[in-house]
Amino acid sequence: MTFNSNAEEIRHYMRELLNQGGEYTVEQIKTYVHEKSGKDFSNGTYAGAMRDLIDRDPNYHIPRRGIYAAKNQHPSSDGDIFTEIIRQTLREVDEACKVDISKYTVSELQTLQVRSAKIKEALNALLNQQ
Secondary structure: OOOOOHHHHHHHHHHHHHOOOOEEEHHHHHHHHHHHHOOOOOHHHHHHHHHHHHHHOOOEEEEEOOEEEEOOOOOOOHHHHHHHHHHHHHHHHHHHOOOOHHHOOHHHHHHHHHHHHHHHHHHHHHHHHO
16 A cells, blocks of 8 residues: 555554554554554654544544544444453553563563463454354
8 A cells, every 4th residue: 555645654554443443542553553564653753643633534532641542433232342342452461461571581471471372362262252
């Protein structure tokens, strides 16, 4: 996909993430954009692109300081609500796995990896049941 600017690319991937539902921190958005684009953008570029999206597109908002979300994400049934809870929990488990490895032994890191893998596996199994 070709973009006319870095800001346009950030907004594209930000919309893609926010449209999945849920609320996201700036760091979660930056991580997602980096994973999708493979590029590192400056903090200023992110700030401008994110602000532009919120100012120009009524489908997105900032529910709390530092948190971004799509306005039109209202689950239509209890099943949708639980699906979103599971997806949000999966994102939080991924975020929790980003630790300063210098504080842990190899054994402790392996334990953390095993535990997070088990949690993710169980949550994905719940998603697949719906």
